[in-house]
Amino acid sequence: MKESAVKERILGTASRLFYDQGYHVTGINQIIEEADIARASLYNHYPSKTDLLLAYLDSTHECWFADLDAFLKPIEGNREKLLAIFDFRVQRQVKLKFKGCHFNKIAAEASDDQEVLSRVRAHKQRLRNVIYDLVVQTTQRRSILDNENLADSLFLLLEGGVAIGGMYRSTEAAEKAKQIAETIL
Amino acid sequence: MKESAVKERILGTASRLFYDQGYHVTGINQIIEEADIARASLYNHYPSKTDLLLAYLDSTHECWFADLDAFLKPIEGNREKLLAIFDFRVQRQVKLKFKGCHFNKIAAEASDDQEVLSRVRAHKQRLRNVIYDLVVQTTQRRSILDNENLADSLFLLLEGGVAIGGMYRSTEAAEKAKQIAETIL
DNA sequence: TAGTCGATAGACAGAGTTGTCTACTTTATG
DNA sequence: CATAAAGTAGACAACTCTGTCTATCGACTA
Numbered sequence: 001m002k003e004s005a006v007k008e009r010i011l012g013t014a015s016r017l018f019y020d021q022g023y024h025v026t027g028i029n030q031i032i033e034e035a036d037i038a039r040a041s042l043y044n045h046y047p048s049k050t051d052l053l054l055a056y057l058d059s060t061h062e063c064w065f066a067d068l069d070a071f072l073k074p075i076e077g078n079r080e081k082l083l084a085i086f087d088f089r090v091q092r093q094v095k096l097k098f099k100g101c102h103f104n105k106i107a108a109e110a111s112d113d114q115e116v117l118s119r120v121r122a123h124k125q126r127l128r129n130v131i132y133d134l135v136v137q138t139t140q141r142r143s144i145l146d147n148e149n150l151a152d153s154l155f156l157l158l159e160g161g162v163a164i165g166g167m168y169r170s171t172e173a174a175e176k177a178k179q180i181a182e183t184i185l
Numbered sequence: 186m187k188e189s190a191v192k193e194r195i196l197g198t199a200s201r202l203f204y205d206q207g208y209h210v211t212g213i214n215q216i217i218e219e220a221d222i223a224r225a226s227l228y229n230h231y232p233s234k235t236d237l238l239l240a241y242l243d244s245t246h247e248c249w250f251a252d253l254d255a256f257l258k259p260i261e262g263n264r265e266k267l268l269a270i271f272d273f274r275v276q277r278q279v280k281l282k283f284k285g286c287h288f289n290k291i292a293a294e295a296s297d298d299q300e301v302l303s304r305v306r307a308h309k310q311r312l313r314n315v316i317y318d319l320v321v322q323t324t325q326r327r328s329i330l331d332n333e334n335l336a337d338s339l340f341l342l343l344e345g346g347v348a349i350g351g352m353y354r355s356t357e358a359a360e361k362a363k364q365i366a367e368t369i370l
Numbered sequence: 371t372a373g374t375c376g377a378t379a380g381a382c383a384g385a386g387t388t389g390t391c392t393a394c395t396t397t398a399t400g
Numbered sequence: 401c402a403t404a405a406a407g408t409a410g411a412c413a414a415c416t417c418t419g420t421c422t423a424t425c426g427a428c429t430a
Binding site: 021022024025099100104105107108109110111112117120121124144145149152153155156157158159160161163164166167168173176177179180183184 | 206207209210284285289290292293294295296297302305306309329330334337338340341342343344345346348349351352353358361362364365368369
């Protein structure tokens with residue numbers, strides 16, 4: 001028994017609008033119209049707009065790391081995998097038309113909500129852990145930094161590159177971040 | 186002939202609310218109530234809410250770099266000035282209670298507006314230029330990177346540190362970014 | 371075949387939104 | 401002192417917002 005098509009259409013439409021336009025400017029009315037479903041159907045599946053937001057964050061989080069895993073899978077070597085994370089973000093920037101990181105956006109708009117904030121933190125923490133695990137497994141590297149500092153460096157460069165790239169609608173910053181990563185790795 | 190106290194109070198209150206709560210959730214009604222001014226006074230000085238937003242960005246931009254200049258002035262040596270920029274951001278994070286960069290927040294909420302976006306870009310560009318100029322003037326450094334790449338590294342580390350720090354309500358990330366900056370500088 | 375469940379259309383309440391307008395009062399300046 | 405500028409209070413229009421509720425319809429199941 002799969003989730004109803006209606007529920008999927010609600011979440012899909014809401015996700016698109018929350019990301020493209022922003023959470024607060026997206027109204028329930030717009031969601032039900034574009035998803036072409038009844039008002040009561042939405043409130044049947046999601047008791048409030050906040051529940052819909054949390055569902056959006058959860059599904060985006062899962063999808064994000066599933067995509068990353070798929071992207072890194074064919075890459076040979078841990079150092080190459082680390083650098084490929086930058087490529088992954090660059091690819092996403094293009095695909096998402098430079099509208100920035102889903103979680104950064106929502107954190108800027110609804111960071112007072114603890115349930116939102118904890119999800120944003122969990123997302124970033126998991127990415128940092130992925131990087132750290134790869135760093136630990138990377139035996140042949142020329143860095144003077146220890147594992148912790150190297151992982152943090154790569155993580156901060158990545159986040160900085162994506163943040164700046166989102167403002168300039170360009171992959172330049174993230175690609176620069178990768179170049180720098182190559183020299184310190 | 187100084188600007189009227191009313192106008193200053195409008196911009197001051199709006200700035201505080203736009204930053205603390207967000208732009209879209211802050212209503213005109215709340216601004217006029219908390220600023221304790223008349224509705225018509227607001228629309229006399231600022232024809233629309235958007236004008237108020239742009240005035241907020243402009244004044245924040247000017248204030249930001251005036252504060253930075255004052256902070257860097259007593260620091261001796263260009264390498265030390267570069268590292269002090271990290272301290273400046275850390276100090277601001279604490280003072281602003283970790284609510285993040287003014288411009289990143291507004292970019293996440295109103296990035297479709299070109300007038301907003303151009304101001305955000307100008308702000309980040311100017312910071313990157315400040316860093317670049319200091320890098321060029323820093324003669325004694327042990328970096329393997331050229332001027333351009335070194336400036337970009339520092340800039341991206343700084344932005345990454347502030348972005349992540351805002352999520353964790355901690356100065357740890359920005360301090361880490363400074364540590365890394367010290368090793369590559 | 372009867373009944374339940376999911377979906378739909380749409381009205382509705384109550385509050386909030388931006389922006390305009392009128393009428394009155396205070397302040398400043400020639 | 402008189403006139404013009406700046407500020408105040410508040411009504412108002414025209415929406416939009418979230419969330420609830422009723423009434424109806426179609427499909428699947430016991």
